[in-house]
Amino acid sequence: xxxxxxxxxxxxxxxxxxxxAQQLFVQHGYHxxxxxxxxxxxxIALGGIYNHFDSKEQIFLxxxxxxxxxxxxxxxxxxAQGSTIEEFVREAAKQMVEGxxxxxxxxxxxxxxxxxFKGEHLAQIFNIFFPRIMEFAQRIIxxxxxxxxxxxxxxxxxxxxxxxSYILTELLLSKQLPPEMEQDALDHFxxxxxxxxxVENPPPAE
Amino acid sequence: xxxxxxxxxxxxxxxxxxxxAQQLFVQHGYHxxxxxxxxxxxxIALGGIYNHFDSKEQIFLxxxxxxxxxxxxxxxxxxAQGSTIEEFVREAAKQMVEGxxxxxxxxxxxxxxxxxFKGEHLAQIFNIFFPRIMEFAQRIIxxxxxxxxxxxxxxxxxxxxxxxSYILTELLLSKQLPPEMEQDALDHFxxxxxxxxxVENPPPAE
DNA sequence: CCTACCGATCGGTAGG
DNA sequence: CCTACCGATCGGTAGG
Numbered sequence: 001x002x003x004x005x006x007x008x009x010x011x012x013x014x015x016x017x018x019x020x021a022q023q024l025f026v027q028h029g030y031h032x033x034x035x036x037x038x039x040x041x042x043x044i045a046l047g048g049i050y051n052h053f054d055s056k057e058q059i060f061l062x063x064x065x066x067x068x069x070x071x072x073x074x075x076x077x078x079x080a081q082g083s084t085i086e087e088f089v090r091e092a093a094k095q096m097v098e099g100x101x102x103x104x105x106x107x108x109x110x111x112x113x114x115x116x117f118k119g120e121h122l123a124q125i126f127n128i129f130f131p132r133i134m135e136f137a138q139r140i141i142x143x144x145x146x147x148x149x150x151x152x153x154x155x156x157x158x159x160x161x162x163x164x165s166y167i168l169t170e171l172l173l174s175k176q177l178p179p180e181m182e183q184d185a186l187d188h189f190x191x192x193x194x195x196x197x198x199v200e201n202p203p204p205a206e
Numbered sequence: 207x208x209x210x211x212x213x214x215x216x217x218x219x220x221x222x223x224x225x226x227a228q229q230l231f232v233q234h235g236y237h238x239x240x241x242x243x244x245x246x247x248x249x250i251a252l253g254g255i256y257n258h259f260d261s262k263e264q265i266f267l268x269x270x271x272x273x274x275x276x277x278x279x280x281x282x283x284x285x286a287q288g289s290t291i292e293e294f295v296r297e298a299a300k301q302m303v304e305g306x307x308x309x310x311x312x313x314x315x316x317x318x319x320x321x322x323f324k325g326e327h328l329a330q331i332f333n334i335f336f337p338r339i340m341e342f343a344q345r346i347i348x349x350x351x352x353x354x355x356x357x358x359x360x361x362x363x364x365x366x367x368x369x370x371s372y373i374l375t376e377l378l379l380s381k382q383l384p385p386e387m388e389q390d391a392l393d394h395f396x397x398x399x400x401x402x403x404x405v406e407n408p409p410p411a412e
Numbered sequence: 413c414c415t416a417c418c419g420a421t422c423g424g425t426a427g428g
Numbered sequence: 429c430c431t432a433c434c435g436a437t438c439g440g441t442a443g444g
Binding site for chain 2: 026027028029030031032108110111112114115116118119122123126148150151154157158160161162164165166168169171172173175176184185188189191192193194195196197200
């Protein structure tokens with residue numbers, strides 16, 4: 001939590017504005033958050049914000065890109081070990097969910113982007129992360145194990161989908177069915193996915 | 207489109223308010239939509255809205271529950287034929303995506319609900335559809351075919367997740383990678399899911 | 413169902 | 429980086 005150690009005064013203020021904005025956008029949406037709320041939480045006067053950002057939308061875009069969890073989750077996933085596809089995918093999924101789990105609420109910003117900005121900013125974000133995602137995909141198909149004949153882009157998409165289906169059903173259902181639907185849900189999801197993409201090779205008992 | 211045929215005057219107005227509100231919420235979010243915009247699109251004066259709804263939030267909640275696609279998609283899915291799990295799931299997924307596809311934008315209201323209302327209204331919606339969803343799950347496990355040992359709640363959740371992962375990756379990626387990632391993506395998704403939940407039994411070539 | 417209005421709050425800026 | 433302000437718009441209501 002000593003992230004401000006080497007920052008200049010101005011950089012620190014900027015970072016405080018972004019943190020405040022991120023929290024508020026996550027909680028109330030874009031139009032549900034006011035510049036005054038951001039200023040108050042960042043401990044600055046309203047007018048002061050405009051020394052660092054041109055507009056409210058620019059704050060949102062900056063938060064969405066610079067604070068995106070993939071910045072640290074992708075490297076985390078790359079550290080996953082495992083010589084077989086199964087080991088690697090299982091390990092990477094764990095890293096992914098654990099890494100994102102710390103800031104699960106960030107997904108709200110993606111929803112806001114889709115709804116309130118009609119996905120205008122997605123192309124920029126896409127360009128930032130595309131290369132690393134493809135590297136990751138390469139590692140999967142180069143690991144040991146026989147994949148069913150699924151086009152690589154579909155595989156990537158299904159893997160991303162695996163994550164969202166886990167998170168979204170978590171958000172939608174966790175408040176309704178606390179215990180039973182919950183248990184080991186991620187393990188099962190990964191299991192279904194693995195069993196779904198591999199030719200045979202039943203996964204080892206847990 | 208003759209839905210107003212048997213409605214009274216008041217019911218027609220109410221329905222027009224809801225349609226207007228649904229469109230605007232989908233496009234701009236909850237806080238991004240004003241009561242004046244709703245009134246204008248529904249061709250009524252601002253004050254007139256309050257003859258039908260107590261507040262803006264009540265309009266949102268009514269739209270979210272009464273206009274929810276599951277009202278007609280669940281019955282559609284129940285019409286799916288097929289004596290084996292595979293046939294049935296494949297057919298039902300097709301019905302689901304086709305049915306929802308007509309009003310894909312509705313998913314935005316679910317995002318709004320999650321972000322701007324923190325899922326406050328989810329319990330009500332859940333209660334409306336829960337019984338039918340469980341009936342559907344029963345039909346799957348009673349069909350011919352051997353399921354891997356996956357708890358029923360997890361199976362239901364994975365099926366819901368299948369849908370969301372398809373839709374969300376569609377929203378997130380379709381604007382970036384028009385053709386290649388797109389092709390037959392749903393077929394592949396269903397394929398991975400089926401292969402993932404069934405014991406063996408390779409799916410027939412298309 | 414409409415007109416006319418309420419107080420509150422919005423994003424943003426001038427000027428220092 | 430703050431104070432004080434701008435015009436515009438917000439959700440909602442009184443009264444008819």
